Amino acid sequence: MSDFQPEEIKLINDQFDDLLNYYKAVNPNGNIAIVQKAFQLAYQAHDGMRRRSGEPYIMHPIAVAEIVAKEIGLGATSISASLLHDVVEDTEYTIEEMEQMFNPKIASIVDGLTKIAGATTFKSDSIQAENFRKLLLTMSDDIRVILIKIADRLHNMRTLGSMPPHKQYKIAAETLFVYAPLSHRLGLYNIKSELEDLAFKYEHPATYADLASKISHSEEERDELFRQFTKPIEERLKILDFNFTIKKRIKSVYSIWKKMQQKDIPFEEVFDLMATRIVFEPKTYLDEKVQCWNIYSAITSIYRPKPDRIRDWISVPKANGYEALHMTVMGPKGRWFEVQIRSQRMDEIAEKGYAAHWKYKSGPDSNETELERWLKTIRELLETPESNAIEFMNDFKLNLFSQEIMVFTPKGEMKVLPQGATALDFAFEIHTELGLQCIGAKVNHNLVPLSHKLKSGDQVEIITSSKQKPQEEWLSFVTTARAKSKIKGIFKNERKKFIKAGEKRLEEKLNKLKLTTNSRILKKLEAYFDVETREELMYNIGRENIEIDNLQDILREKTQSKIVKYWRLQFGNKKNKQTPEKKQDSQPISKRKSIQLTDDKSDIDYTVATCCNPIPGDDVIGYVDENDNVVLHKRQCEKAIKLMSNYGNQIVDATWISHKLHSFLSIIKINGIDKQGMLSQISKVISEDQDVNMREVHFGSHDGVFEGIIHLYVHNVEDVNNLIFKIVKIKGITNVQRVEQSQLSQK
Incomplete structure (x- = not known):
């Protein structure tokens, strides 16, 4: 029942x-x-x-x-x-x-x-x-x-x-x-x-709803453009006796938002919202690839193509098995249109991925695909896994690059690597021993160092020496998980020796002070030397990267600060004793599901992450560390996404309450026409704003245009938005937007 x-x-x-x-x-x-x-x-x-x-x-x-x-x-x-x-x-x-x-x-x-x-x-x-x-x-x-x-x-x-x-x-x-x-x-x-x-x-x-609404409102205009664009293509392909379907594909909300962020443009300037997909039933007597190019030729006889936007994934499929011919042409009303050309087989692989790829594999003697090579790389990564699961995840993420480059050996064999791969990554891709003995490379017949970043189309010859030994610095520039795991595997035994040496050295120093190793002392040392784990601490002591001759001073300094803190907690607040707070307020932050952020930090003492500098009004999350301290990140911050995906139990929902006492750092970028008095006008607008203070100003001009970066102290997002609204009204200003420090660093 x-x-x-x-x-x-x-x-x-x-x-x-x-x-x-x-x-x-x-x-x-x-x-x-x-x-x-x-x-x-x-x-x-x-x-x-x-x-x-x-x-x-x-x-x-x-x-x-x-x-x-x-x-x-x-x-x-x-x-x-x-x-x-x-x-x-x-x-x-x-x-x-x-x-x-x-x-x-x-x-x-x-x-x-x-x-x-x-x-x-x-x-x-x-x-x-x-x-x-x-x-x-x-x-x-x-x-x-x-x-x-x-x-x-x-x-x-x-x-x-x-x-x-x-x-x-x-x-x-x-x-x-x-x-x-x-x-x-x-x-x-x-x-x-x-x-x-x-x-x-x-x-x-809120951002999702706004973008989804804008996409919906422009649907009628897109449908009409699609009809105008595809009508002559349909007529031409019917004359050529193709059995086909033409579909429109709308860019996803997330990819539109990502493009807006990367290109610093508003929604109205995202012109490739829609792509046209042509799926044809291949004629049995003609090669699929030839038929794709025949359709390409038919379209370019109607519309003019953009030369730098042709993507040939039928000659060289993507690493995940994707095959198609992409092109961008100038269509009606001066709009660019992306066209994707696929056979029915290619379309099924594109829609259902690995399962369809395996279905169309012709048999045991067929060539190994890039997807199978990728799976083989994952198996190799699992053979020598990181003891730390987070490190393992980071190495695995290196294998999820969507951008790839095609690089060639001296004999013309092609290798697919993630964008940003170096000559040393290429050496490990060929063979582990080749990577371990690599001392340099020739790229397009020119000598380059191991750290040289490769570009698509490069021809690479690896130079080796039997006397070469792997260097730890290699880990700072290799980008593929295969190279990283092989190099780390070599150093694992050596690292264990240094860790043991570090443990012995620390124990000897503590014995002289009549102390023994315990978690309290280790935490002090980790904090003092700014290392994340005990293993890292011992390794650096063993390698003598960390000097512990002044161990007594380090421990005394930390101990005193603890005593002062204890003294203040026990005796310093007796006169100002408050009435008991609500039960939730006495709960450790790590046990709460949400927190409220106010001007008064006596309840929850939080810090603002420097990687993304959130301010009141931003969508934020709190990461609670082992000391029950809260670090605030913007939700879209890459570091925050990583923390949430690995330490979900230490994440709390954070909500800003009105902030007018504390100021927060914010950065705005201004672009415009370079003319006399422009800086003076911008400075005047900012100085007249009662809620904003300037900290740093950086301006540069080139060929009649300028870019300015201004660091400000503000109370909340509303202050920033109001200031941007005022600055954009200045004649000659073309764009004003809030940016993060990490975005400036990348440039």
Whole structure:
């Protein structure tokens, strides 16, 4: 007897029937029985369980299985594992029972999808990163683990509205940091775009709503332009006897916002909102590539192409298997149009990624693709994994580059590397020994150092020496995970020796002071020498990078400050004793779900992160460190996204309350026509503003235009916006915007 209501049981059965009917239609000879058996077990195991939204929990695994079947195109084993993916984690069933009831493959996939149980240490480890590493370990044997996990994440993002804000930020950041780029790398473009949009929607709801509204309002104009643009193309392709479809693709909200940020432009200046996609049924007697170029030729006989915007991914597919011919042409009303040309096979690979790529693989003798080479690299990375899960995640992220370059060996063999890769990365890409013995390289016949960054089309010859030994400084400039993991592997044993030497040296120094090593002393030393972990401290002591001859002074100085702090806490506030605060106020910050930021810092003492300099009015999150101190970041800050994706339990939702006492640093950038008196006019506007003070001014002009960077102290976002509104009114000013220090550093 089920614990669900009759209408809920009907809904569950209808949803599963829809999934089963779809699978039967696309796989008439598929293993229907095992899918039905998996559903029955999942239904029984999750009976009575509900999601936070209140719906029966079994609806979630069914939805994940639907994504796996319909949007990724996987088969019975994956659908069954999707239906069972939470059974072991949330119920009494074990992996061994899964193996007995189903088969070792399904059990192995379910095991890979089951989170690690138990807690983790506060700072050096991250349970989120550990869980992801476990996923990858299983993925190295079976790619279906990560594909199902992506489907699981997509459904969780689609239903994220029922979660509290601090959970939404953590999950959204983790999605942007790992799952969206991973989906892209596996060729799941539609899923990648939806994950990015959903994450953006929860991190910046107001901005998302504004952009979505603007896209919607311009839809009628876009449809008319699309009709005008495609009509002559359709006529020409019909004359050439092509069987084809033409679709329009609208740029995602997140990618529009990202372009606005990167190019410093408003929405109205994003001209490539829409792309035209031509998908054709290839003629059997002619090569697909030739037919793509025939369509290209037909279009360029109607519209003039932009030469620097031709992308030939049919001759050299992307590393994730993507094939297409892209071009940009000048269309009606002086608008640029991007056109994507694909065969039906190319389109299916683009839509369903790895699963479709494998379907079209011609057999065991076919050439190894870039996607398979990437998976091989991941397996190599897992062979010598970082002991620290966060470091491992950082190395793995290096393999998720979407921008790639094509580089050639002296014999003309092509290698695909991430943009920014160096000559040393190239050496490790060829062979580990070649990388370890590399002393230099010739790029296009010119001698270059190991750190030389390669460009697409470079021909590279590696120079080696048997006397060469790996250098630690190599880690500062290599960019590929393969190179980093191989270099780190060499230094692991050596590092252990230095750590032991450091422990011995510190112990000897402490013995002379009649002290023993304990966590209190180690924390003082870590803080004094500004190192993150005990391992790093011991390593630097062992290498004599850190001098501890004055150990007694270091410990005394820290101890005194602690005593003073203790004295003030115990005796300094007796006269001003306050009435007891609310219970929540006495709670450690790390246990709270949200905090309010006021002018009075007596309740919550927070600091502003220098990487993004948030000010009152910005969307912010708080990261709570091990001392219960709060560091504020903008939600879109890259460092904040990384913290939320790795340390979700230490993130609190932060809300600004009115601020008029404290001032915060903000930076604005001004562009305009260089003319006499311009700086004076800008300075006058700022000096007359009662809520703003200038700290630094940097102006430079070139060929009749200028750029100015002004550092200001303001109370909140409203002050900045008001000032920008006043400055932009000055004749000759073309653009004024708020920027971050990190954006200036990149330039």
